[in-house]
Amino acid sequence: MKKKVFNIKQHKKLRQKLRGEMPHPELLLWQRLRGQQLGAKFRRQHGIGSYIIDFYCPEKCLAIELDGDSHYIDNAPNLDKKRDEYLNSKCIHVLRFTNTEVNKELDAVVGKIAETMAVMN
Numbered sequence: 282m283k284k285k286v287f288n289i290k291q292h293k294k295l296r297q298k299l300r301g302e303m304p305h306p307e308l309l310l311w312q313r314l315r316g317q318q319l320g321a322k323f324r325r326q327h328g329i330g331s332y333i334i335d336f337y338c339p340e341k342c343l344a345i346e347l348d349g350d351s352h353y354i355d356n357a358p359n360l361d362k363k364r365d366e367y368l369n370s371k372c373i374h375v376l377r378f379t380n381t382e383v384n385k386e387l388d389a390v391v392g393k394i395a396e397t398m399a400v401m402n
Contacts, residue, residue, distance in 0.1 A: 288328040299326040306347050306383035313391045332364050341401045342373045349380045
């Protein structure tokens with residue numbers, strides 16, 4: 282039997298909670314990603330393996346992660362690297378942006394996402 286990788290049932294309540302409590306930078310970016318504004322559908326708080334990805338575009342196999350302050354303390358950078366390696370092993374490309382980038386340079390962030398999508402698949 283093939284092991285399920287996307288949206289594992291045990292994580293459903295956590296994914297729902299995260300969608301309901303999105304930080305401001307995630308809300309800003311979601312307003313620019315939703316409704317296929319970039320030509321493809323994005324999902325928010327999408328489960329892949331044991332990870333929950335901020336935004337995922339299945340058509341392009343593209344994950345977008347926003348890094349807040351917690352991503353720069355303790356062992357977080359190593360955990361992020363491990364997450365990226367796992368996603369890459371599933372042929373998923375990862376783009377990372379800081380919350381500050383989203384807050385101050387939203388158009389540039391959206392431009393980078395669109396540019397990446399244009400050269401994928």
